[in-house]
Amino acid sequence: MTSAAPDPSEKAERILEGAMQEFLAHGYAATSMDRVAKTAGVSKATVYSYFQDKESLFAALVRRLAQQRFPGIFDRTILQGDPAEVLRHVATKALDREKDPEYMAFIRLIVGESGRFPELARIFVKNLAKPAIATLTQYLSTHSDYRDPEAIARILLGSVVYYLMLQELLHGREVVPFEKDRLVDSLVDLIVEKA
Amino acid sequence: MTSAAPDPSEKAERILEGAMQEFLAHGYAATSMDRVAKTAGVSKATVYSYFQDKESLFAALVRRLAQQRFPGIFDRTILQGDPAEVLRHVATKALDREKDPEYMAFIRLIVGESGRFPELARIFVKNLAKPAIATLTQYLSTHSDYRDPEAIARILLGSVVYYLMLQELLHGREVVPFEKDRLVDSLVDLIVEKA
């Protein structure tokens, strides 16, 4: 057994890596299993030996991305301290995701396939959106007097996500240019001054 | 591109109608020209006599939807009067779009295909998002003292769009339930109290 494979899951890793590149770049329907295999550096038959079919591979990939590759932004960050600084930090960190092309492509993919794969969209919400809302809501509950902290949390996150979607995903930079700092400044002012 | 006939062709209308149903339901890649023809009630050859290829048909459809079928929300609405009432009206009207499945599917389609068709995404931004931002910014400029009215406009619209996307498109209703009224109330309070 000198030529034994390193790890049975090593091939599965490469396949998922190849699948990620292809699905993120072209979406579900426009991605072929041939290209997944080629990108992963294995044969197509090997892909089918690890994953039942195209849908199973896609589902496995999305679960993986939602649970491992793109953990919630604030999961490990303990929010505490001055509200103005904390909120500015939160908004800025969320906006920084524009610099991660894979994350942006993941958003595009999930939204685009949310009709065909509603269950995968729910996994995305449960693993990424929900923890972000919960963490921010928790902070606002203990550091402000808002009647409805979750509503405020959704306003902040919504403003940021809308910015990313409009300016980056939908290529609005050239059509409706807008500086990130302006959004952050107004957002922090609006929320903190009121508190 | 096919030449736009002066008098609208009945056949072209039916084809676009069929294309709308199919593309909105399945996205670009998963939609076949066979099904477009069948839904439109014409032969596939007829489809190709009116539109050069699949991409041209898709582009014509998106332009049509962005320019005619889904005009900007506030284009015809003259915003004037008490800020609290106006902003509440604006937010509520925008949130009501969740009741229009075709509009929601259009959002999903544009976001999902924004990688493959960036120019169509820009058309969407130019015709729908930009006018909404501009109209609301204009109102806030004359009815509030905000240093950056456009930032406020984007915060309001972003909060609403994020709600629609998370709760409806991504099927978050069951995962992170939230009442629309709570969002509207906090949004209006936040913006008007500060003014």
Place this chain on the structure above:
DNA sequence: GTCTATATCTAGATAGAC
């Protein structure tokens, strides 16, 4: 276990009948 080769089907696009 993995790959090559292939079966089967469906897609986009077109030629030719009427």
Place this chain on the structure above:
DNA sequence: GTCTATCTAGATATAGAC
């Protein structure tokens, strides 16, 4: 002008070689 029939390419999925 419109439809039927068809071409060609590329898709998913699998059988069989090594």
